[in-house]
Each structure stands twice: as structure tokens, then as C-alpha cells.
Amino acid sequence: MQLLAFSMPPLVSHSACMSRVMPARNSDFLGCDQQPEPTAATCGYNALPSRAHSMTLIFLRSARRITRFCLGLLGLLTLVAPAIAQPTPLPAPLREALASAGIPPSAVGVYVHEVGAARPLLEHHVDHPMNPASTMKLLTTLAGLELLGPNYTWRTEAWIDGTLSAEVLQGNLVLKGYGDPKLTIEDLWLFLRELRARGLREIHGDLVLDRSFFAVEPVDPAHFDSDPARPYNVGPDALLLNYKSVRLEFLPQEDSGTVTILPLPDLPQISIVNQLTLGGGSCEFWTERLQANPEPARLTFTGVFPRGCGPKEKNYSLLSPNEYAFALFQQLWRELGGSLSGRVRDGTVPESARLLATWESAPLAEVIRDINKFSNNVMARQLFLTLSLAADNPPVSTDKAARAMREWLGRSQLDFPELQVENGSGLSRNERISPRHLGELLLYAARSPLMPEYAGSLPIPGVDGTLRRRLFGSPAIGHGHLKTGYLDGVRAIAGYVVDSRGRTIVVVSLINHPQAVNAQGFQEAVIEWVRSRGASGACCTR
Numbered sequence: 001m002q003l004l005a006f007s008m009p010p011l012v013s014h015s016a017c018m019s020r021v022m023p024a025r026n027s028d029f030l031g032c033d034q035q036p037e038p039t040a041a042t043c044g045y046n047a048l049p050s051r052a053h054s055m056t057l058i059f060l061r062s063a064r065r066i067t068r069f070c071l072g073l074l075g076l077l078t079l080v081a082p083a084i085a086q087p088t089p090l091p092a093p094l095r096e097a098l099a100s101a102g103i104p105p106s107a108v109g110v111y112v113h114e115v116g117a118a119r120p121l122l123e124h125h126v127d128h129p130m131n132p133a134s135t136m137k138l139l140t141t142l143a144g145l146e147l148l149g150p151n152y153t154w155r156t157e158a159w160i161d162g163t164l165s166a167e168v169l170q171g172n173l174v175l176k177g178y179g180d181p182k183l184t185i186e187d188l189w190l191f192l193r194e195l196r197a198r199g200l201r202e203i204h205g206d207l208v209l210d211r212s213f214f215a216v217e218p219v220d221p222a223h224f225d226s227d228p229a230r231p232y233n234v235g236p237d238a239l240l241l242n243y244k245s246v247r248l249e250f251l252p253q254e255d256s257g258t259v260t261i262l263p264l265p266d267l268p269q270i271s272i273v274n275q276l277t278l279g280g281g282s283c284e285f286w287t288e289r290l291q292a293n294p295e296p297a298r299l300t301f302t303g304v305f306p307r308g309c310g311p312k313e314k315n316y317s318l319l320s321p322n323e324y325a326f327a328l329f330q331q332l333w334r335e336l337g338g339s340l341s342g343r344v345r346d347g348t349v350p351e352s353a354r355l356l357a358t359w360e361s362a363p364l365a366e367v368i369r370d371i372n373k374f375s376n377n378v379m380a381r382q383l384f385l386t387l388s389l390a391a392d393n394p395p396v397s398t399d400k401a402a403r404a405m406r407e408w409l410g411r412s413q414l415d416f417p418e419l420q421v422e423n424g425s426g427l428s429r430n431e432r433i434s435p436r437h438l439g440e441l442l443l444y445a446a447r448s449p450l451m452p453e454y455a456g457s458l459p460i461p462g463v464d465g466t467l468r469r470r471l472f473g474s475p476a477i478g479h480g481h482l483k484t485g486y487l488d489g490v491r492a493i494a495g496y497v498v499d500s501r502g503r504t505i506v507v508v509s510l511i512n513h514p515q516a517v518n519a520q521g522f523q524e525a526v527i528e529w530v531r532s533r534g535a536s537g538a539c540c541t542r
Contacts, residue, residue, distance in 0.1 A: 109435035133485030136426035177239030206342035229294035373465030384424025
């Protein structure tokens with residue numbers, strides 16, 4: 001009960017309450033308040049002066065009224081105390097699904113609330129701060145929409161520091177980044193093609209990378225899970241190029257029983273040792289059949305690739321930010337007929353430099369589709385840092401971004417005192433939010449004029465994104481927009497489900513438990529329960 005969000009004094013007994021409002025009892029007082037006209041003789045005390053006698057009667061009548069008040073208060077506290085101590089029990093289908101997963105109800109927070117309704121439909125352990133995993137992106141992307149606007153774009157600039165004549169630059173080319181979350185290899189090729197069209201071919205100088213827009217500490221890619229080659233561990237970068245990753249395509253060759261590996265981009269700085277063979281196994285878990293041994297600038301693959309799976313893809317990050325940027329730039333620049341004689345180094349745009357060209361990213365409303373539908377952690381971190389611009393001038397930083405988010409929540413009348421945001425992506429062991437407040441965020445978003453852009457960025461069950469292969473054969477397929485989250489010990493899903501009566505229901509399910517890996521069935525049961533319960537009218541009424 002929201003009204004009971006205050007600290008209550010400990011319950012007191014009837015006798016304790018009486019002792020505070022009446023004088024100490026003895027046998028002389030028994031029955032005195034029942035007599036129509038008590039006297040000194042019948043009450044067993046000496047005769048009193050008339051004024052003292054009157055004051056005694058007034059005191060006794062007041063004591064009776066205070067006694068009745070205490071008894072009433074005790075009755076009220078007796079009624080409400082169980083509501084404070086006991087969470088709402090889960091419906092039977094959800095209890096059964098949770099038991100099958102081997103997870104206790106105390107490790108689960110479930111919040112269900114119809115949009116526009118006065119009260120939630122289900123509240124189970126909703127006020128405990130929990131790790132939300134990637135459902136934290138719901139907060140980051142909504143803040144981005146409201147603070148920066150759906151049409152916000154990120155710039156990347158090319159400056160010439162020297163003299164450009166007859167397509168030859170005697171000096172340095174400076175690339176300045178402003179945190180574009182999605183400057184892909186295709187975008188970079190188009191940008192460099194524009195530099196060629198503006199008369200630049202030979203660079204007799206260095207490639208200078210200006211990352212000064214971000215004031216962040218370097219990220220150790222092995223810090224989170226000791227797997228530095230995984231692209232989700234790439235740190236934020238004001239000049240992030242192609243997510244600093246290489247996509248490998250695995251092509252089975254049925255005739256020869258081998259597997260061809262095609263890298264994109266194919267950078268000479270990265271070597272691939274391919275010892276894969278074709279064999280049996282499930283295509284669903286094909287990555288578990290491979291043994292990848294990543295080293296600096298080297299990948300070795302051994303094991304069995306399941307036969308009949310067709311082409312598969314997997315991404316890796318092996319080079320440092322400068323190594324990767326230099327290698328990718330050189331490859332694309334040569335393909336466009338250009339040359340570079342110098343080296344790569346960090347720096348800033350000199351005052352004497354001249355702007356040659358500017359690249360603009362896709363608008364934020366499109367960027368958050370990739371962040372939420374595919375749970376892209378690197379892009380989410382880039383967006384989170386960009387929120388700083390709503391609170392302060394550049395350079396952007398984690399502290400400024402967190403302050404901008406807090407101030408926005410305050411203006412939006414969303415009080416989340418337990419909220420802990422580390423990087424805004426959910427790839428964190430420290431981020432926390434309660435299920436209730438995550439649900440209230442979604443209710444707030446449902447009233448926002450930017451709701452279409454926001455909801456459209458979330459995966460649709462059984463259709464796309466991280467939910468494309470979920471809920472097969474379920475009545476919930478195609479009837480919602482939901483964000484998923486997964487870490488070791490964490491399973492999360494939150495968003496909107498349209499029930500069988502066409503009403504939009506906010507759903508939040510967070511699980512923090514060592515057995516959370518087994519909780520997919522429970523989360524799907526929550527979604528199906530909300531979707532189907534409206535048909536009987538037993539759920540989802542105001």
C-alpha cells in the first residue's frame with residue numbers, strides 16, 4: 001500500500017496504552033466509573049473539597065475517551081500491519097513456473113499495472129532495489145528521447161591541418177568525434193568518399209584522432225567478465241568506429257567437410273587460424289561447439305561446426321581503439337584511391353585547422369531501435385554519456401550524465417531514491433532500480449508524446465530483436481513491446497503487453513538469483529498470464 005510508505009512506531013498493548021492516560025490502579029477504583037453518582041464513601045477515599053471532586057470527574061471522563069481512542073487505533077494497526085509485512089502472492093500459474101525454475105519467490109519482483117488505471121494489478125516484492133540488467137536501457141533511451149529529442153544527431157568532423165593543393169595535403173588529417181553510437185563501416189566509407197570528392201587524395205602527414213569530447217577513463221575490456229574479445233565489453237569512445245569490432249562469417253563447405261571464415265573488415269593486423277571441421281550437433285547452440293582462443297590481433301578456432309546450419313556470424317574485438325581506427329581508415333582510404341604517409345596519434349583540432357567535411361548520424365529515434373531491439377551495450381553507453389549535454393557544457397562525462405538523468409527524473413516527478421546508474425547500459429554488477437519504479441517509468445512513458453518512438457524501439461515477442469525466437473506458439477506473439485535483460489544471476493523483462501481486451505498493460509519481471517538462467521519459462525508465463533487473463537475479466541480491471 002503506497003499510503004503506508006512511512007515509518008510506524010512499534011505496536012503497543014492495551015494495558016500499556018491505558019497506563020499512559022490513567023493513574024495507577026488499585027482496588028479502590030474498581031467500579032467507580034460504573035456508578036451513576038460516585039461518592040467519596042463508595043469509592044473508598046476521604047471526602048474531597050467540591051472543586052477537587054469536579055476535577056476528578058472530568059479527568060475520569062477524559063480517560064475513558066482516550067481509552068476508546070487507543071483501542072480504535074490498535075484495531076486499525078491490527079488491520080494494516082499484515083498488508084505491510086506480506087507481499088502480494090503470485091498467481092498459481094506463475095508460482096508453478098517459478099517452482100519449476102528452482103527459484104524462491106523472494107528473489108523475484110513482479111509489477112503489473114494497466115496504463116491509466118489507479119492501482120497496480122500485481123505487486124510482488126516491488127520495492128526492493130534489484131539489478132535490472134539490460135532493462136536499464138529503458139531508462140537511458142527514454143531520457144535520451146526527452147532530453148535530446150528524437151531528431152538529435154551526432155557529428156563526426158574531418159579537419160585539415162596544413163595546405164591542400166592538387167588533391168595533396170601537406171599536413172595532418174584530423175578526425176574529431178562527438179560520440180556517434182553507430183558510425184559503421186558503411187557510414188565511414190561514405191564519409192571518406194566525401195573527403196575524396198572534396199579534393200583530398202594524398203595525406204602527407206598523420207591521422208590525428210580527436211576524442212576530447214568525451215572525458216572518460218579508459219575501460220579495461222576484461223574487467224566485467226574476463227572476456228576482452230567480446231564486443232559488448234568495448235568502452236565508450238568519442239570516435240567509435242564500427243563498434244571497434246570484426247564480424248566473422250562462418251560458411252560450411254559440405255563437399256570438403258570444412259568451414260570457411262570470412263572477416264569483415266578484413267584487416268591485415270588480425271590473423272585467423274581456422275581448424276574447424278564439420279560434424280553433428282544442434283544449430284541452436286552452434287557457438288558452444290567452437291573453441292575460440294583470442295589473443296592480441298589473433299583468433300584461433302578449433303572444434304566442430306554443426307553440419308546443415310548454414311552461414312553463421314559472430315563478432316570479436318581484438319585491437320586497441322587507435323590500432324583499429326588506423327587499420328580501418330587505411331583499408332577504406334586505399335580502396336578509394338587515397339594514400340597516407342604518416343602514423344596515427346591522439347590529438348585535438350588546432351585553431352589553424354580548416355573544416356573539410358561533416359558526417360551526421362541517423363537521428364536518435366532510429367538509434368534507440370538498435371539499442372533496445374538488439375540490446376547494444378556499446379551504443380547505450382554512448383547515448384548515456386551524451387545526456388551530459390542536458391546538464392552542462394562539453395566535455396561529457398559519467399558524472400554529468402548521471403546528474404542530467406537525476407534532474408530530468410525530478411522534473412518528471414519520478415522519485416527513484418534507490419536508483420544506481422553506472423553506465424546506462426545494464427552491463428553492470430552495480431546498477432539498481434526497484435520493479436515498482438521501473439514500472440512507473442513505463443507508465444510515465446505511456447503518457448509521453450514520444451511514446452510511439454519509444455515503444456517502437458522495443459522488441460516484439462516472436463517477431464524481432466532479442467524476442468524473435470521467444471514465445472513460439474504463445475497467444476502473446478505480436479502483442480507487446482518488451483525489453484529483455486540477462487546477466488549471470490539476473491533475468492529481466494519489462495515493457496508493454498496488450499491484453500486480450502486490447503488494453504495496454506505495463507509488465508516488469510526482475511529476477512536476481514543464481515538460478516536465474518532457468519527463469520525464461522517463468523518470464524514467458526508472466527507475459528502469457530497478462531495477455532490471456534483479460535479474457536475472463538479476472539484481471540486487469542480498474
